[in-house]
Amino acid sequence: MKTPRSLQQRIKEHPRLKRWVHHLLMHPVRTRPRWWVRLLSFVYLKRGKGSVIYRSVRRDLPPFQPFSLGQYSVVEDFCCLNNAVGALHIGHHTRIGLGSTLIGPVGIGNHVNLAQHVTVSGLNHRYHDVEQQIDEQGVETRPVTIEDDVWIGAGTVILAGVTIGRHTVVAAGSVVSRSLPPYSVCAGSPAKAIKTFNFDTKEWERVP
Numbered sequence: 001m002k003t004p005r006s007l008q009q010r011i012k013e014h015p016r017l018k019r020w021v022h023h024l025l026m027h028p029v030r031t032r033p034r035w036w037v038r039l040l041s042f043v044y045l046k047r048g049k050g051s052v053i054y055r056s057v058r059r060d061l062p063p064f065q066p067f068s069l070g071q072y073s074v075v076e077d078f079c080c081l082n083n084a085v086g087a088l089h090i091g092h093h094t095r096i097g098l099g100s101t102l103i104g105p106v107g108i109g110n111h112v113n114l115a116q117h118v119t120v121s122g123l124n125h126r127y128h129d130v131e132q133q134i135d136e137q138g139v140e141t142r143p144v145t146i147e148d149d150v151w152i153g154a155g156t157v158i159l160a161g162v163t164i165g166r167h168t169v170v171a172a173g174s175v176v177s178r179s180l181p182p183y184s185v186c187a188g189s190p191a192k193a194i195k196t197f198n199f200d201t202k203e204w205e206r207v208p
């Protein structure tokens with residue numbers, strides 16, 4: 001028995017229809033949802049009890065992909081939220097600091113703190129064909145996962161395909177281009193663990 005295809009699947013199967021729908025929903029120059037889509041965002045964006053998104057936040061959140069913000073979570077002023085090419089999920093009691101940018105696919109857990117001007121992106125531009133302009137080659141995505149109880153320092157950049165483990169601290173100004181273990185303190189470019197918690201000694205120990 002065939003499973004019924006969703007409307008989204010049907011649109012994806014027809015390139016011309018896909019382009020038309022995309023043009024209908026997204027401004028071609030501003031590359032953000034048209035005003036009427038933003039006006040109706042309360043219908044399709046999931047927000048938990050007590051959550052706050054400040055007025056100055058840029059919400060590039062068309063209904064292409066899911067978006068959710070957990071209970072008592074905060075997105076502070078001058079942030080950018082973008083789920084145009086991948087889902088964006090933010091857990092409960094999580095804070096996204098001033099001027100931060102999140103580009104899906106990104107999943108952020110509970111009790112996570114992003115400091116100011118943190119960039120988290122699950123997107124990369126294709127560039128391999130030198131006969132074609134980069135902005136005409138499309139994009140590719142790999143999900144970013146930030147597990148529960150993580151603190152990300154100011155100015156950190158987190159790249160596509162990365163997982164940051166539970167109860168990990170990432171120092172300010174780090175570039176996270178590979179996954180980081182849980183219960184660790186990480187720093188650098190590329191970021192790596194400089195301390196880990198030893199559950200036998202109950203101490204934070206430096207990594208040799």
